[in-house]
Amino acid sequence: MSNFIKTVPGEFGVVTVSIDRPEALNALNRSVLFELKLELERLAQDQTVRVIVLRGSGEKAFVAGADIKEMQEMTRGQAIEFSRLGHSVATLLESIQKVTIAAVQGYALGGGMELALSCDFILASEKAQFGLPEVTLGVIPGFGGTIRLSRAVGLNRAKELIFTGERISAESALRLGLVSKVYPQEGFFDEVMKRARLIALNSLGAAISAKNLLNEFSESSGTNQKIDAETHQFGSLFGVTDQKEGMAAFVEKRPARFKGL
Numbered sequence: 001m002s003n004f005i006k007t008v009p010g011e012f013g014v015v016t017v018s019i020d021r022p023e024a025l026n027a028l029n030r031s032v033l034f035e036l037k038l039e040l041e042r043l044a045q046d047q048t049v050r051v052i053v054l055r056g057s058g059e060k061a062f063v064a065g066a067d068i069k070e071m072q073e074m075t076r077g078q079a080i081e082f083s084r085l086g087h088s089v090a091t092l093l094e095s096i097q098k099v100t101i102a103a104v105q106g107y108a109l110g111g112g113m114e115l116a117l118s119c120d121f122i123l124a125s126e127k128a129q130f131g132l133p134e135v136t137l138g139v140i141p142g143f144g145g146t147i148r149l150s151r152a153v154g155l156n157r158a159k160e161l162i163f164t165g166e167r168i169s170a171e172s173a174l175r176l177g178l179v180s181k182v183y184p185q186e187g188f189f190d191e192v193m194k195r196a197r198l199i200a201l202n203s204l205g206a207a208i209s210a211k212n213l214l215n216e217f218s219e220s221s222g223t224n225q226k227i228d229a230e231t232h233q234f235g236s237l238f239g240v241t242d243q244k245e246g247m248a249a250f251v252e253k254r255p256a257r258f259k260g261l
């Protein structure tokens with residue numbers, strides 16, 4: 001039984017998978033990631049499932065990132081393992097033989113934005129906010145952000161977003177091409193479901209053939225090496241001064257004072 005993942009089957013093979021940890025803005029700790037991975041693996045085998053809508057519970061967040069309180073005490077080795085786990089979920093969302101839609105209302109930050117980027121496309125409510133704030137914590141994106149953000153918005157914009165760590169609105173994300181559509185907050189999930197059903201009524205076999213080709217053609221090559229490189233860079237920043245300071249500052253609710261180490 002899942003503690004943090006709630007799946008609701010809908011009409012025409014559309015299922016909604018909710019990350020359900022609203023008290024921590026659905027932050028991704030090891031248990032959440034592990035349960036999400038198991039659930040996606042289960043759905044991958046279910047022939048009745050055509051479209052997976054991924055969302056967060058509550059109105060405030062899709063997912064506010066990897067769990068900083070859990071990461072704070074991680075060793076390099078543990079951070080590498082954690083990054084591998086996040087990557088395995090992201091790769092599943094990207095490659096699963098179903099259509100995956102990220103339905104984002106509220107915050108999609110850090111690892112949350114990375115999971116959204118791994119879905120086939122992102123639909124956002126007007127109140128959604130996106131960002132990769134890892135550098136403000138003394139680390140880097142660790143669930144594929146250095147690989148998938150530049151694919152979505154271009155190299156220079158990806159650099160700017162990652163170096164500043166700033167949050168952008170749904171409208172800005174739409175202009176950048178990060179999200180496909182923005183809907184009013186009221187009735188957001190109804191609009192998402194309409195779109196999901198539109199896809200579910202088409203041929204799944206044809207959509208998945210197209211998905212596999214689109215993924216393959218957009219790939220510049222060497223994804224596994226890139227994932228490995230990101231994982232190791234992510235891990236290498238753990239246990240050094242800036243990571244300790246950045247994460248302690250978040251937990252203590254104060255600005256970080258980085259030393260550049």
Ligand code: CAA
Nearest residue numbers: 024025027064065066067068069109110111133141142143
């Ligand atoms: N990890 C752990 N706990 C988190 C969290 C996170 N990423 N985001 C929010 N929370 C917790 C808060 O600590 C708080 O808990 P308490 O009530 O126990 O204090 C609760 O969720 C509610 O959050 P806030 O009180 O902070 O809510 P807010 O409305 O004032 O602010 C926010 C919302 C701007 C999203 C703020 O919570 C925030 O900045 N969160 C962190 C965002 C972030 O940096 N994400 C990236 C993480 S690093 C990462 O993801 C690495 C990777 O690539 C793998």
